[in-house]
Amino acid sequence: MSLLELKNVTLKFGGVTAVNELSLSVEEGQVFALVGPNGAGKSTVFNMISRFYTPVTGSIVFDGRDLLTLKPHEVPQLGIARTFQNIELFDRATVLQNLLVGRHRLRKTTLVEEMFFVGRARAQERAHRHAVEEVIDFLDLQPYRNQMIAGLPYGVRKVVELARALSTRPRLLLLDEPASGLSVEETQDMRWWIDDIRRQMGITVLMVEHDMGLVSNVCDRVLALDGGRKLAEGTPAEVQSHPAVIEAYLGTAAVSKTANATGGRV
Amino acid sequence: MRFHFKTTYDQDIRLFPDWWTFGLYAALLAVMLILPWLIDGFFLGEVTNVLIWAVAGLGLMLLTGQTGQVSLGHSAFMALGCYLCVILMEAGVPFVAAFVLCGILTGVLGAIIALPALRLHGVYLAIATLALAILADDLIVILTPWTGGVAGKFTPEMTILGFEINRWANPASWYYLVLIVAVLVALIYRNLLRSPLGRAFAAIRDSEISAQAMGVDVAHTKAVAFGLSCAFTGLGGALMGLYAGAFNNETFNFLLAIQLLMMIVIGGLGFIHGAFLGAIVIAFLPQALSILSDQFGRAMSIPGLEMGVFGMILIAFIILEPMGLYGRWMKIRIWLELFPFARRDMFRRQKSYLKTERLR
Amino acid sequence: MEFLQLLVSGLANGCVYGLVALGFVLIYKATEAVNFAQGDFMMLGAFVMLGLVNPQYMGINFWLAVPLALLIMGALGYLLDITVLRHMFGQSQTAIVILTIALGFVIRFIAGVIWGHEPVNLHSPLALGDMRAFGVVLSLADIAVIVVTVILTMLLWQFFQRTKLGLAMQASSQNQMAAYYMGIPVKRVQGAIWALAAIVACVAGILYASKGSLDISAGFIGIKAFAAAVIGGFGSLPGALMGGLIVGVIEPFASRYLPPGYSQIAPYVLLILVLIFRPHGLFAQVRTKKV
Numbered sequence: 001m002s003l004l005e006l007k008n009v010t011l012k013f014g015g016v017t018a019v020n021e022l023s024l025s026v027e028e029g030q031v032f033a034l035v036g037p038n039g040a041g042k043s044t045v046f047n048m049i050s051r052f053y054t055p056v057t058g059s060i061v062f063d064g065r066d067l068l069t070l071k072p073h074e075v076p077q078l079g080i081a082r083t084f085q086n087i088e089l090f091d092r093a094t095v096l097q098n099l100l101v102g103r104h105r106l107r108k109t110t111l112v113e114e115m116f117f118v119g120r121a122r123a124q125e126r127a128h129r130h131a132v133e134e135v136i137d138f139l140d141l142q143p144y145r146n147q148m149i150a151g152l153p154y155g156v157r158k159v160v161e162l163a164r165a166l167s168t169r170p171r172l173l174l175l176d177e178p179a180s181g182l183s184v185e186e187t188q189d190m191r192w193w194i195d196d197i198r199r200q201m202g203i204t205v206l207m208v209e210h211d212m213g214l215v216s217n218v219c220d221r222v223l224a225l226d227g228g229r230k231l232a233e234g235t236p237a238e239v240q241s242h243p244a245v246i247e248a249y250l251g252t253a254a255v256s257k258t259a260n261a262t263g264g265r266v
Numbered sequence: 267m268r269f270h271f272k273t274t275y276d277q278d279i280r281l282f283p284d285w286w287t288f289g290l291y292a293a294l295l296a297v298m299l300i301l302p303w304l305i306d307g308f309f310l311g312e313v314t315n316v317l318i319w320a321v322a323g324l325g326l327m328l329l330t331g332q333t334g335q336v337s338l339g340h341s342a343f344m345a346l347g348c349y350l351c352v353i354l355m356e357a358g359v360p361f362v363a364a365f366v367l368c369g370i371l372t373g374v375l376g377a378i379i380a381l382p383a384l385r386l387h388g389v390y391l392a393i394a395t396l397a398l399a400i401l402a403d404d405l406i407v408i409l410t411p412w413t414g415g416v417a418g419k420f421t422p423e424m425t426i427l428g429f430e431i432n433r434w435a436n437p438a439s440w441y442y443l444v445l446i447v448a449v450l451v452a453l454i455y456r457n458l459l460r461s462p463l464g465r466a467f468a469a470i471r472d473s474e475i476s477a478q479a480m481g482v483d484v485a486h487t488k489a490v491a492f493g494l495s496c497a498f499t500g501l502g503g504a505l506m507g508l509y510a511g512a513f514n515n516e517t518f519n520f521l522l523a524i525q526l527l528m529m530i531v532i533g534g535l536g537f538i539h540g541a542f543l544g545a546i547v548i549a550f551l552p553q554a555l556s557i558l559s560d561q562f563g564r565a566m567s568i569p570g571l572e573m574g575v576f577g578m579i580l581i582a583f584i585i586l587e588p589m590g591l592y593g594r595w596m597k598i599r600i601w602l603e604l605f606p607f608a609r610r611d612m613f614r615r616q617k618s619y620l621k622t623e624r625l626r
Numbered sequence: 627m628e629f630l631q632l633l634v635s636g637l638a639n640g641c642v643y644g645l646v647a648l649g650f651v652l653i654y655k656a657t658e659a660v661n662f663a664q665g666d667f668m669m670l671g672a673f674v675m676l677g678l679v680n681p682q683y684m685g686i687n688f689w690l691a692v693p694l695a696l697l698i699m700g701a702l703g704y705l706l707d708i709t710v711l712r713h714m715f716g717q718s719q720t721a722i723v724i725l726t727i728a729l730g731f732v733i734r735f736i737a738g739v740i741w742g743h744e745p746v747n748l749h750s751p752l753a754l755g756d757m758r759a760f761g762v763v764l765s766l767a768d769i770a771v772i773v774v775t776v777i778l779t780m781l782l783w784q785f786f787q788r789t790k791l792g793l794a795m796q797a798s799s800q801n802q803m804a805a806y807y808m809g810i811p812v813k814r815v816q817g818a819i820w821a822l823a824a825i826v827a828c829v830a831g832i833l834y835a836s837k838g839s840l841d842i843s844a845g846f847i848g849i850k851a852f853a854a855a856v857i858g859g860f861g862s863l864p865g866a867l868m869g870g871l872i873v874g875v876i877e878p879f880a881s882r883y884l885p886p887g888y889s890q891i892a893p894y895v896l897l898i899l900v901l902i903f904r905p906h907g908l909f910a911q912v913r914t915k916k917v
Contacts, residue, residue, distance in 0.1 A: 050479055076481035084479075090472035092536070093465070096278070100462075101469045105481030107462040111490065114461035115454045121461060122279065128462075129275040168480060336720050338727075382902040388719045389660045389860075393852050394901045397894040400849065404891045524727055531724050570743075570842075574735025577728035584725045585713040 001064070003028045003204050004049070004172055009058030011044060011228075018044045019055070020228040026172070026221075031198050031205040033215045035239070036225035037248060042208040043085055044228075046174050049206075050082055051075050062172065076105045079171035083161045083178065085208075087154075095144045095152075095160050099135060102167030103128040135166045139193065155186045162193065166201075173197065175207035179214050187214060194218045212240065224248070279460060298445055302438035311433075312549060314441045317448040318509060319545035322502025323530050324451050324538065329495035330527065331536035332464065333488065334471030336388065338523050339395030340499045342402035345518035347372040347500025348507030352419050353412060361424045361431070369501045376496025377489045384488045399520035406515035418514025421507070433509060444505055451498050452538055458494070467491050499526075521573070528580045534590030543591040551576060630762045632878040638768035638837070640874020641775035645830035646851035647858065647866035648779060649823040654860045655786065656795035656819035659714075659722040663730035664827055665848015670733050671699045671828030672835040672844065673741050676748045688751055692832065696825050703824025707817040715813070730845060737842045748835035767836040774833060775867065778826065783863045795819055853897040859906055869908075872896070 002025035011019040019041045026032045034042045047053045049060060051072040060067040062078055070078075081102070090098050106128070113119040136142055139159050149157060158178070165173055178194070179187045191214055197203050198218075209215050215222060216236035224231040224245045232242035239245055270283055282288040302310055326340050347368050354364035383394050406413045413419070424431040431439045458464040466487045469477035474484050507513040525548060533544025552572055587594050601608040649664040661667075677683045678691040686694070710729070714722050747753070756765040786792040798805035798812045805812050834844065854873045858865030873893045880892035900908065 052475070052478075071483075072478040073481050073483045076479065082479050084476060088473045088476035088479075090469050090476070092472055093468050097465055097468065101465045101477070101480050101482070104462050104466055104469075109461065111463065114463050115457055117457040117461070121457075124462075125279045125460065126275050129278060133275070164480070330720075334720075336723060386901060386905050389723060390856070390901060390905060392660075392720075392723055393856055394898060396849065397853070397897045397901075401891055401894050401898075404887065408887050527724060528728060570731070570735045570738050573731045574738075577731030577735070580728040581710060581725060581732065584721055584728075585710065588717070588721065 002026060003030075003063055004206065005059075005061045006045070006049075007059045007061075009045075009048065009055045009060060011041075011048060011053055011055045018228050019048070022058075022225070022228065022230055024223055024230070024233070026204060026206050028204055029198065029202065030221055031194060031207070031219045033219040033222045033236075034206070034208045034225060035210070035212070035215060035222055036231070039227075040225040041228040042225055043176055045225075046082060046176055046206075046208065049075070049080065049174060076168055076170075079169070080174065081165035081168040081170035081172075082174035083158075083165050083176055085176040085180070087157050087161055089149045089157055089161055089164070091150045092148065094146050094148055095141060095163075096132065096146060098149060098160060098164050099132040099167045100128055102164040103131060105168055131169070132167055135163045138166070138196070139163045155182055158182060158186070158190075162190075166197070166203075170203055172204045172206065175205060175209075177208055177210065179209060179211045187211060190214070191217055212236075216240070281456060281460075295449070302441060307437045310437050310441050312553070314437070314444050314509065316542070316545045316549040317441075317444045318502060318505045319526075319529065319548055320502075320542045321444070321448050321451050321505060322499050322526055323533070323541035323545055324455055325495045325498030325500070325502060326526050327530050327536070327538070327541045328455060328458075328467070328498065329491055331530060331540065332459075332471065333467040333491040333495075335488065335491070336392040336527070337395040337495070338392050338520070338527060339397070339399035339402075340496075340526055341503075341518045341520055341523035342395075342399045343372055343376055343496040343499045344503025344506060344522065344526075345402050345406065346375060346496075347503040348513060348518065349406070349413055349419070350500070351504040352422060352507070355422045355424075362426055365501070365504060368504050369497045372500025372503075373493040373497030376500070377493030380489050380492035380496075381485075384485050384492075396520060396523075399523045403515050403519055414514065416514055418512055418517070420512045421510075424508065433511065440509065444509075447501060447505065451501065455498075455538055463487070463490065525573075525576070528576060530590075532580055532583050532590055534592030535588075537590070537592040539595075540590050540592045543595075547579070547591070548576070551579075628882075630760065632882060633875060634762055634764060634768065636875035636878045637871060638765075638771045638874070639877065640854075640871035641771045641867075642830055642834050642837070642870070643847065643851045643854045643873050644867040644870025645775055645778070645826060645833070646848055647854035647870050648782065648863060649826045649830070650851065650855040651858075651860060651863055651866045652782065652823045652826065653819060654855075655863075656798065657816055659711075659719060660726070660860070661823065662723055662726040662848070663733060663845075664823065665851060666730040666733040666737075666845035667699070667703070667824050667827035668831040668834065668848070669840075669842060669845040670702075670737055670831070671695065671824070672748065672831030672840050673737050673842075674698050674828065675832045676741070676746060676835060676840065680746070680749050688749070695832065696828050699824045699828035700821040703821040704817050706824075707820040711816070711820060712813060715816075730848075734842050734845060741842070743842060745839040745841040747839050748832075750832075750836040752833075752836040765837070767833065771833045771837065774829065778829060779863060779867045782826075786863065791815070791818070850893055853893045856897055857900050857908055859908060865908070 004026040006022060006024050009019055009022045010017065022041075022045065034045060036042055044053065048055055049067065051067060051070055054068065062080060065078060067075065090101060093101075107124075109119070109121050109124055113121045136145065139162065141159060141163055144152060144156060144160070149160065152160065158181070162175070162178065175194070179190050182190060194205060194207075195218055198205055219236055221234070222236050222239040223233045224239050224242065226248040231244040231248055232239045234242070270277065272278070277283065282291065301313065305313070322340070322344060325343075326337060329335050329337055350371050351364050351368035354367055355361060359367065379398070383391055386394055407415045409415075426443070429439070430436070431443055433440050458467075466477065466482045469480065469482055470484055470487060470491075478484055503518065507517060510517065529544035529548045530541055531544070532547055533542065534540030555571060555575060583590060589596075646664055646668050649667065650661060653659055653661045653664070675691060675695040678686045678695055679688050706729075710725070714725060750767070752767040752770050754766065756763055757769070758764070786796065794805070794810045794815055797808065798810050798815050834840070834847075850873055851870065854869035855866050856869070857872055858867070858869030873896070876892050876896060877889070881889035884892065
C-alpha cells in the first residue's frame with residue numbers, strides 16, 4: 001500500500017481550476033518530486049495535503065487515513081511535516097525555539113504542569129532538547145542555536161526550516177522548493193541531506209523543485225504538472241524526455257528540434 | 267562578557283542561565299523583602315502600586331507580547347476579576363480562596379468570550395475588545411444588584427489566616443501580599459515560556475500558518491492564551507480595586523485598558539521585565555509631573571496632562587526604541603559588556619517593507 | 627411622525643460617524659494602517675475652525691474660514707506624516723495602532739491647553755435656521771451634513787476607482803516594495819493620504835460643531851465611527867458611509883424604545899455581533915494568506 005495517495009483530486013479557485021483530476025501515489029521510502037512550470041499547481045497540492053485547501057472532489061489518503069476529515073493542525077500528528085516556499089519561520093524566536101516548536105505535536109504535559117513546571121514538564125523538556133540537538137547535529141546548525149531568525153541569512157533559514165520539519169519526527173516530509181535561492185554549494189548540501197533523510201532516517205520525501213539537477217540526483221520518481229494536470233510520471237530520465245514535458249517547458253516548436261537533435265533526451 | 271560553556275541540556279531549561287544571574291535576582295528579591303524597613307509608608311504604597319500594575323501588565327503581555335494579539339479591552343477583565351473577588355468575599359469566601367477563584371473564573375470567562383473573537387485578526391480584535399471595554403462600564407450599571415452600579419462597592423475586610431491586610435493600618439501587609447502575587451505570576455509566566463505552550467504562543471505570533479503546520483491548534487491555543495491573560499489581568503484588577511478601597515463602574519473604564527497597553531509597549535513588548543519597567547513609568551509619572559510643575563512654581567493642574575505626556579513618551583519609544591525600556595537596557599548592557607568593541611551599527615534595524623495578507 | 631423625526635436626526639448623526647469612518651477607510655486603503663486618532667483629528671479640525679471663526683479668537687467670516695481650516699488641517703496631516711508616521715514605515719499594524727492611540731491623547735492634551743476644557747459653540751451660520759417639512763423639523767446643519775457627506779463620499783469613491791493617484795494609493799498599501807519598483811513614490815503617496823484624511827476629518831469636525839456644542843472629548847465619537855467602519859467593512863468607502871448611517875439611526879431608536887442604560891450599548895453590541903458573524907464587515911470580502 002502506498003504511504004500517500006491522491007485520487008482524482010480537483011481544486012478550483014472561483015472559476016480557475018488549479019488542480020485538475022490529479023492522482024498520484026508516494027511509496028514508503030521514496031523521494032518523489034513534483035515538477036512543472038510556475039502556476040502549475042505544485043504548491044497547491046502541498047497545501048491540500050496540509051489541509052489549508054480542501055479539494056472539490058477526490059480523496060487524499062495517508063497510511064490508510066483519510067486526510068480530508070482532518071483539520072490543518074491534526075495533519076502533523078500523523079507524521080506529515082512540511083517546509084514552505086517563502087520560508088515561514090518564527091522570526092522573533094531563536095533557532096532553538098523554532099525547532100522546539102517542531103516538537104509541539106509530541107507535547108504530553110498539561111497546562112497546570114507547565115505553569116508550575118512540575119511533573120513531566122522537566123523530563124519532557126530534556127527529551128525535546130535532546131531530540132532537537134540531534135537534528136542540529138545532523139544539519140550542522142550548531143553555530144546558530146541561540147540566534148534570532150530575523151538576523152539569519154537566507155540559506156541558513158532554509159536549513160532551519162528543514163530542521164524544524166525534521167524535529168517533528170515525520171514519516172512523510174513535504175519540501176516546497178528546498179533549493180530555491182540557494183547557492184551551488186548550499187544546493188549540494190541540500191542534496192546530501194535529502195539523501196540522508198531518506199537513507200538514515202527512513203523518511204519518505206515529497207518535494208516540489210525547479211532545479212532539475214537536484215531532482216534527477218535524489219529522486220526516484222517524478223511527476224510533471226502543468227495547468228493542474230498530470231503531464232507525465234516516471235523516473236527522472238523518463239519524465240525529462242517526455243514530449244509533453246518538453247513542450248510545456250520549451251513550447252511546441254522546440255519539441256521536434258530537440259527530439260531530432262538529442263534522440264529524445266534533454 | 268560571560269560565556270556559557272554548556273554541558274547539560276538543563277542549562278537551557280533552568281530559570282537562570284548561570285549563578286551570577288541567579289545571584290542578581292536573589293539579591294533583588296532580598297531587597298524587595300526588606301523594603302518596608304528601608305522606605306516610608308508613602309513610597310511603599312507607590313511600590314505596591316507599581317507591582318499591581320505589573321501583575322495586570324503581565325497578563326496583557328502574555329497576550330500581546332507573546333501571542334501577538336492586541337487587546338484594548340483588558341480593563342473589562344480587570345473589572346471582572348475585581349467584582350468577582352469582592353462578590354465572593356461578601357458571600358463569605360475567605361480572601362485567599364476568593365482571590366484565587368476570581369483569577370480562575372476570570373480566565374475561564376475570558377477564554378469563553380475569546381472563542382468567537384479568535385477568528386479576528388490584528389486591528390479587528392483590537393476594536394472588538396475596545397467595544398467590550400466600553401460595554402463593561404454600562405454592564406456594571408445594568409447589573410447594579412450585584413455590582414452596586416454607580417454607587418460602587420467598598421473593599422471588605424481582608425484577612426489571611428486571621429492576619430489582617432489593611433492598607434492604612436499596616437501598609438507592609440499589603441505590600442507583601444502584592445509582592446507574593448507578582449512573583450508568583452512572573453514565575454508562572456516564565457515557566458510557560460520554557461514550555462511547549464509558551465513556544466506555541468510565539469509561533470502563533472510569528473506565523474499562524476506554519477504554527478498549524480507544526481501541529482499547533484491555533485484556535486485552541488489562542489483561547490488558552492486569552493484565558494491565561496485574562497486570569498492574570500483579573501488578579502491585577504482585583505488587587506487594584508481592593509487597594510483603592512472603593513470602586514465603581516468608572517474605576518475600570520476603557521482608558522485603563524489603553525494605559526495598560528501603552529505601559530507594556532513602553533516597558534518592552536514580549537519581556538517579563540518590560541511589564542515591571544512599564545509599571546514603574548506609569549506609577550511614578552504622576553509624581554514626576556507634579557514635582558516638575560511644582561518646580562515651575564505654579565500649582566498647575568492641567569487635565570489630561572498625564573495622558574498627554576504618556577502619549578508623547580510612547581510615541582518617542584515606538585519611533586526610537588520599539589523594543590521599549592527593556593530593549594534599550596539590553597543594548598546598553600551588551601555595549602558595556604563588549605566595551606570598547608561595540609560598533610554603532612550592531613543594533614541597526616533591518617529595513618522592512620509592509621506586505622499585507624489582504625488581496626483586495 | 628416621531629418615527630420620521632428619529633430617522634432624520636439619526637441619519638444626520640450617522641453622516642458625521644460616516645465621515646469619520648471615511649477617514650479610517652482612506653488611511654486603511656492606502657497604508658493598511660488604522661488611525662485610532664481619526665476622531666481626535668475631527669475634534670482638532672472643529673477647534674481649528676472655531677479658532678478661526680469665533681469672535682473671541684480671530685473672528686473671520688465663516689465661509690472664508692472653511693477653506694482655511696481645511697488647508698491648515700491638511701498641512702497638519704502632512705506634517706504629522708513627515709514627523710511621526712514616516713518613521714513607522716514598514717512596521718506592523720499593531721505598532722501603528724498603538725502609536726495613533728497615543729497620538730490621540732497628545733492631540734487631546736494640546737487642544738485642551740489651547741482651547742480649554744469647557745464645552746463651546748462654533749459660530750456657524752448652519753446652526754441657525756431650521757425647516758419644517760412633513761411635520762419633521764430639519765435643522766440647516768442636519769441638511770448640510772447629509773448633503774456634504776453624500777457628495778464627499780461619492781467624490782472619494784470615484785477618486786479611488788478612477789484616478790491614477792487613487793490606484794497608486796491602493797497599490798502601495800498592498801505591497802510597498804512592489805509599489806516602489808513600479809515607480810510609485812510610496813512615501814509621498816502616504817503623506818498625501820494622511821493630509822486627505824485630516825481634511826475629511828476637518829469637514830466632519832466643522833459639521834459636527836455646527837450641530838451642537840463642542841469639547842475636547844468630542845474625539846471619542848471616533849469609537850462609534852469605528853463601529854461604522856467595521857460594519858461597513860474597512861476596505862470600502864460607501865460601506866463606511868452605510869455603516870455610519872446604520873450606527874447613527876440605531877442610536878435614537880434605541881434610546882427611544884429600549885430601557886435606559888441599554889440604549890447607549892446598542893452600537894457596540896451591533897459592532898460585536900458584526901465582528902463575530904461577518905468579521906470583515908457587511909460589504910467586504912477577504913481571502914487568507916497564500917503560502
